[in-house]
Amino acid sequence: MTERPFVFINSAMSADGKISTKERKQVRISGRKDFDRMDSLRASSDAIMVGIGTVLADDPSLTVKSQGRKLERKQAGLEENPARIVVDSKARTPLDADILIKGEGMRIVLVSRSAPADRIEKLREKATVVCAGDDEVDLAAAMGKLKAMGMKRLMVEGGATLNWGMLSAGLVDEIYTFIGNLVIGGRTAPTFVDGDGFPEKEILKLDLLGAERMDEGILCRWKVLPEP
Numbered sequence: 011m012t013e014r015p016f017v018f019i020n021s022a023m024s025a026d027g028k029i030s031t032k033e034r035k036q037v038r039i040s041g042r043k044d045f046d047r048m049d050s051l052r053a054s055s056d057a058i059m060v061g062i063g064t065v066l067a068d069d070p071s072l073t074v075k076s077q078g079r080k081l082e083r084k085q086a087g088l089e090e091n092p093a094r095i096v097v098d099s100k101a102r103t104p105l106d107a108d109i110l111i112k113g114e115g116m117r118i119v120l121v122s123r124s125a126p127a128d129r130i131e132k133l134r135e136k137a138t139v140v141c142a143g144d145d146e147v148d149l150a151a152a153m154g155k156l157k158a159m160g161m162k163r164l165m166v167e168g169g170a171t172l173n174w175g176m177l178s179a180g181l182v183d184e185i186y187t188f189i190g191n192l193v194i195g196g197r198t199a200p201t202f203v204d205g206d207g208f209p210e211k212e213i214l215k216l217d218l219l220g221a222e223r224m225d226e227g228i229l230c231r232w233k234v235l236p237e238p
């Protein structure tokens with residue numbers, strides 16, 4: 011039995027691979043169809059996870075938007091929204107973040123042992139706080155804990171640093187990349203995957219499962235291949 015959920019990343023990037031501007035300002039990259047596809051993926055997941063960088067930059071709610079999908083979840087005995095998870099080593103999630111206050115459903119903040127006790131206490135009033143790792147969140151250990159909590163299917167929605175953390179730790183099964191019809195530019199603008207980058211011999215290989223034209227861009231679905 012696998013020790014972690016099935017994990018997939020969904021990301022929208024410009025034709026030059028950027029996921030936001032150099033000021034980390036959110037850009038509308040997806041069109042209507044792609045946002046709807048993303049919503050469907052959200053509704054089919056047990057949990058949706060983002061990094062604290064995304065919470066601080068975008069203040070996303072990560073809720074399911076379609077009334078029909080929310081109803082379907084209700085009819086299946088689920089809450090309207092999947093659990094929403096923030097990877098937040100130092101417990102910096104603002105108490106009025108949309109992810110904590112909008113919509114029903116479980117909230118989980120993944121922290122490390124370096125998180126201040128008073129911040130953890132405050133967050134506990136609004137979310138389940140799970141600790142994994144010493145200085146930063148140990149993502150592999152966190153995945154094990156999420157699986158033990160019943161999470162079988164986990165959607166990761168970025169940003170660039172968390173995508174690197176998950177991919178470099180070998181914790182991702184599939185990736186959806188939507189490539190939109192814009193060029194954002196900027197050497198410091200976040201890309202789909204930032205972090206330290208793989209050494210040449212360890213560059214990650216993918217298998218293309220599908221590609222289709224969507225809105226004014228292209229959607230690709232990739233399987234992450236195990237290291238040889």
Ligand SMILES: NC(=O)C1=CN([C@@H]2O[C@H](COP(=O)(O)OP(=O)(O)OC[C@H]3O[C@@H](n4cnc5c(N)ncnc54)[C@H](O)[C@@H]3O)[C@@H](O)[C@H]2O)C=CC1
Nearest residue numbers: 021022029030034061062063064147168169170171172175
């Ligand atoms: N176009 C898109 O699909 C999306 C774009 N974004 C963009 O991404 C940007 C945010 O990305 P980032 O600044 O890179 O922040 P991020 O959202 O990737 O969060 C990274 C932070 O997570 C925390 N963390 C704790 N443990 C970690 C670990 N083991 N590995 C990795 N991170 C760990 C660290 O504090 C780290 O700085 C924003 O500009 C946002 O607009 C975010 C989501 C989707």
Ligand SMILES: Nc1nc(O)c(N)c(N[C@@H]2O[C@H](COP(=O)(O)O)[C@@H](O)[C@H]2O)n1
Nearest residue numbers: 022037038039040048068070071072073
């Ligand atoms: N899939 C996708 N396409 C785009 O064009 C985007 N700008 C984003 N951005 C991310 O979506 C999240 C917003 O979620 P809510 O609407 O608040 O539920 C946020 O994290 C953006 O970074 N995604």
